[in-house]
Amino acid sequence: MKNVLILDDEIDMALALKESLKRCGFAPVVCHNPVTALSELNLSDFELIITDMKMPKMDGIEFLQEIRKKGLFTPVIVITGYGTVENAVDAMKLGATDYIMKPFPFESLQRVIARIMPSEETDMVAESxxxxxxxxxxxxxxxxxxxxxxxxxxxxxxxxxxxxxxxxxxxxxxxxxxxxxxxxxxxxxxxxxxxxxxxxxxxxxxxxxxxxxxxxxxxxxxxxxxxxxxxxxxxxxxxxxxxxxxxxxxxxxxxxxxxxxxxxxxxxxxxxxxxxxxxxxxxxxxxxxxxxxALRERRDDIAPLADFFVRRLSKKMGRVFELSDELKKHLVSRNWEGNVRELENFAYRLAVVSKSDLLMPLLYDEVSGITNTGKPSVVENAPKGTIKDMERDLVVKTLRETNGNRTRAAEALGVTVRTIRNKLKEYGITEEEIGG
Ligand SMILES: Nc1ncnc2c1ncn2[C@@H]1O[C@H](COP(=O)(O)OP(=O)(O)OP(=O)(O)O)[C@@H](O)[C@H]1O
Ligand SMILES: [Mg+2]
CATH class of the missing domain: 3.40.50.300 (P-loop containing nucleotide triphosphate hydrolases)
Known part of the structure; x- marks a missing residue:
């Protein structure tokens, strides 16, 4: 994981950045004043520094000079307000890597980071x-x-x-x-x-x-x-x-x-x-x-891989997907006969069919955790209706898309054909409904 130091005296701003960066797979550390930031830099290595411009005691420029004086050449992104754009230009001259103007959507920062940091595309996950x-x-x-x-x-x-x-x-x-x-x-x-x-x-x-x-x-x-x-x-x-x-x-x-x-x-x-x-x-x-x-012989890789694919997909789709803990548990317990490729396809399908950014297990049979407790999970921001409703919709929608072909629907949802048949029975889904 890439360590990022965030320096901003505005506490809300710093925390918002921290949360968003965490979701993109960074390990952020927040500081609210340059002095603690400098001692933080003495303690650990960072791969990126994001700093505000206007701060009490020491501004972004001085902070930047201090780090470079330490011989640290960590990339620095400067956040600047409307009034301090000239300062940002100065900062660039002093070796800031890039700057971004407030207010900004998180995606703009993501783009700047993607430019600076080596692409993740060739990276691979190896946690086990x-x-x-x-x-x-x-x-x-x-x-x-x-x-x-x-x-x-x-x-x-x-x-x-x-x-x-x-x-x-x-x-x-x-x-x-x-x-x-x-x-x-x-x-x-x-x-x-x-x-x-x-x-x-x-x-x-x-x-x-x-x-x-x-x-x-x-x-x-x-x-x-x-x-x-x-x-x-x-x-x-x-x-x-x-x-x-x-x-x-x-x-x-x-x-x-x-x-x-x-x-x-x-x-x-x-x-x-x-x-x-x-x-x-x-x-x-x-x-x-x-x-x-095989993936099932190194289960410690499963959740990090799922995170990795979901992050990659977030970038592509311009959304910020996240895997629910429940879903992660479920993924780790599966056998993955098709190994990493199957997991990758599964993550993509989930993201594509999910209406909310929080990805969760949709098909009951697949989620031993839920069936065991018999308790449906509560999901914030979930679209209207219960998970059962969503599941029914999903099955109907997928079958419509595959013109009623059970095998292809099962493939698309990552379940067995038998599960599909059971769902049809369980929810009383008719042939008319799926247009078959
Ligand atoms: N450790 C990993 N981290 C990230 N992505 C991975 C990892 N291992 C595999 N993948 C991804 O999983 C997919 C399958 O990997 P790859 O094509 O290398 O497997 P393979 O063993 O050659 O498969 P096959 O036997 O089907 O040819 C690819 O999209 C690859 O990018
Ligand atoms: Mg191959």
Whole structure:
């Protein structure tokens, strides 16, 4: 979490900022006068400082000078009132990173922060001990420039880890090229990987460069490697061993310098034993294996991940979503067979269907906590009607959208088809109502 220091002598203003920043995943510390702020800065590290301009004793400019004098180059956003815009300009000259004029909607501040702080898009969540350990390994292996084999169930984050390895490697400023071996037919895959010369086959009207060459000096991600056809595996092995490739229809091999990362959600060794995967290639790829645990084996990541996705979505939708404690408990208890991807989709769906900014569990069956106590939760600012009413509406609305298709409705709501059927019965929803 990013620590932010907020300095404002107006107590309400400072507290409002604190609350909003907290919801965006920052760890804010509030000070009401520059002297305490300065001692706070001696005590801990901050990634951002937001300071008011007009304060008793020491104004924003002096405060800024004091921090820079300490040799602190933390980004500083200055908040200024109408009358002090010139001061803000002075502050910028003295090294303030940006300023914002009062009064401002919180979104404007968010935009300024987004500009200053490195984007969250490439960030990833790793709160569980097992993911923290894994990231430490990732950092070390990234620098080693060796082949990595990433395994893990579908949706556990194999691709995001592969990108992280690339970004932390000495090849970071070179290309990262990914190819999904499961998505492309055998013939096409060869020319996708190695390219082809003009006239190599009917339809090859132009020379085409393959992924290996595109990734030259960089990293090549071979996604779902277990799905590669056996004969092509031999050509891949040769490319890795000899560090050269043959374009289809090419006359001479072309040298390539590529770091290989492969992923699979199968047990590659059993594929070898079953005769579907070449043993020699297996050992070439399995130089450094990384296994990403399933999400249910690292439940400490669930709530932070949900927060992360909801925050990302808040930014996109220009709203400030928040997960109710009840919902978090529910999320942590689920099994997430589809892992992080399933959680991500679930969070998005919730945000999209939610009428209030507070996200809460909508479907009773899914919320053991509620069914157990039998007590409906009380939600402030909830739209009219009980949760049951909302649930009924949601089921009807979703079924209308899917033209009565139970399977698709169940998918959209993240529940089983059986739950949908039970809901239809429970609420006496008729076919007419869903337009089916
Ligand atoms: N630790 C994480 N923090 C944030 N987002 C994550 C994390 N792990 C995975 N994700 C997100 O979850 C989704 C699935 O991750 P990714 O595509 O890397 O998984 P995968 O293992 O390659 O899945 P598949 O087996 O289906 O190809 C992506 O949108 C990714 O950004
Ligand atoms: Mg993947």
């Amino acid at each position: 001990q097992s993911m923290k350990n894994l990231l430490a390994i990732v950092r070390d292996v990234a620098k080693a420039d060796i082949t990595v084999l990433i395994t893990g169930e579908s949706g556990t984050g194999k691709e995001i880890i592969a990108r992280k390895i690339h970004k932390s490697s000495l090849r970071a400023d070179k290309a990262f090229v990914a190819i999904n071996c499961a998505a492309i037919s055998e013939n096409l895959l060869e020319s996708e990987l190695f390219g082809y010369e003009k006239g190599a086959f009917t339809g090859a009207t132009e020379r085409r460069i393959g992924k290996f060459e595109l990734a030259n000096k960089g990293t090549l991600l071979l996604d779902e490697i277990s799905e590669m056809a056996y004969p092509l595996q031999a050509k891949l092995l040769r490319a890795i061993q000899e560090r050269e490739i043959d374009r289809v229809g090419g006359k001479a091999p072309i040298p390539v310098d590529v770091r290989i990362i492969a992923t699979t959600n199968r047990d590659l060794m059993s594929e070898v034993k079953a005769g579907r995967f070449r043993e020699d290639l297996y050992y070439r790829l399995n130089v450094f294996p990384i296994k990403i645990p």
